[in-house]
Amino acid sequence: DIVMTQTPLSSPVTPGQPASISCRSSQSLVHSDGNTYLSWLQQRPGQPPRLLIYKVSKRLSGVPDRFSGSGAGTDFTLKISRVEAEDVGVYYCMQGTQSPHGYTFGQGTKLEIK
Amino acid sequence: DVQLVESGGGLVQPGGSLRLSCAASGFTVSSNYMSWVRLPPGKGLEWVSVIYDGDSTSYADSVKGRFTISRDNSKNTVYLQMNSLRPEDTAVYYCAGEGSGSFYMWGQGTLVTVSA
Numbered sequence: 473d474i475v476m477t478q479t480p481l482s483s484p485v486t487p488g489q490p491a492s493i494s495c496r497s498s499q500s501l502v503h504s505d506g507n508t509y510l511s512w513l514q515q516r517p518g519q520p521p522r523l524l525i526y527k528v529s530k531r532l533s534g535v536p537d538r539f540s541g542s543g544a545g546t547d548f549t550l551k552i553s554r555v556e557a558e559d560v561g562v563y564y565c566m567q568g569t570q571s572p573h574g575y576t577f578g579q580g581t582k583l584e585i586k
Numbered sequence: 587d588v589q590l591v592e593s594g595g596g597l598v599q600p601g602g603s604l605r606l607s608c609a610a611s612g613f614t615v616s617s618n619y620m621s622w623v624r625l626p627p628g629k630g631l632e633w634v635s636v637i638y639d640g641d642s643t644s645y646a647d648s649v650k651g652r653f654t655i656s657r658d659n660s661k662n663t664v665y666l667q668m669n670s671l672r673p674e675d676t677a678v679y680y681c682a683g684e685g686s687g688s689f690y691m692w693g694q695g696t697l698v699t700v701s702a
Contacts, residue, residue, distance in 0.1 A: 509686070521692055523689060526687070564630065569687065571684065572639075575621070577631040577632065
């Protein structure tokens with residue numbers, strides 16, 4: 473099974489400042505079809521998860537452009553250019569490369585406002 | 587509006603059973619890979635099971651042999667039959683629709699508590 477490791481697990485950030493979360497997979501997420509199925513989700517307190525980024529860097533419609541994803545192979549990053557109060561929550565990376573035989577989430581990174 | 591609505595959660599004793607339902611509107615479950623994902627208290631998201639390509643299914647090792655996913659296309663609903671429940675199955679269970687290897691649609695979740 474692919475293991476997803478996120479760092480940091482907690483990130484206190486001042487509003488208006490940038491934030492960055494790293495995600496590393498235990499093996500390459502490049503699928504045989506050439507795509508890399510790495511996504512980022514946000515879970516605000518008391519809410520279901522929400523997809524932000526799919527296929528490493530594609531932003532879902534309606535997601536603010538301050539969110540961006542990058543990376544390749546086994547190393548990926550979610551960046552928030554200027555954190556806002558509404559960004560508080562837990563962020564997860566997730567691999568779907570093994571779909572439909574398994575999916576794995578990172579442990580989650582709690583973003584807090586200083 | 588596109589919506590997934592879970593139901594069926596509750597309090598059950600260890601060894602007991604529950605059936606969760608996920609009713610879809612504005613969205614066709616038969617045309618999509620549909621998964622159940624859970625969030626145990628104080629922990630992170632964990633994928634549980636998926637149904638795809640008709641009646642093909644996959645399960646996480648932690649639930650294999652105890653949980654069964656199914657769908658009723660006439661009701662546009664996905665189910666999760668959970669047997670031999672354990673305290674570690676306590677979680678909020680979400681229904682999710684997949685596209686491009688990502689869970690892009692989520693329900694609000696239903697809480698399952700396994701306790702004596």
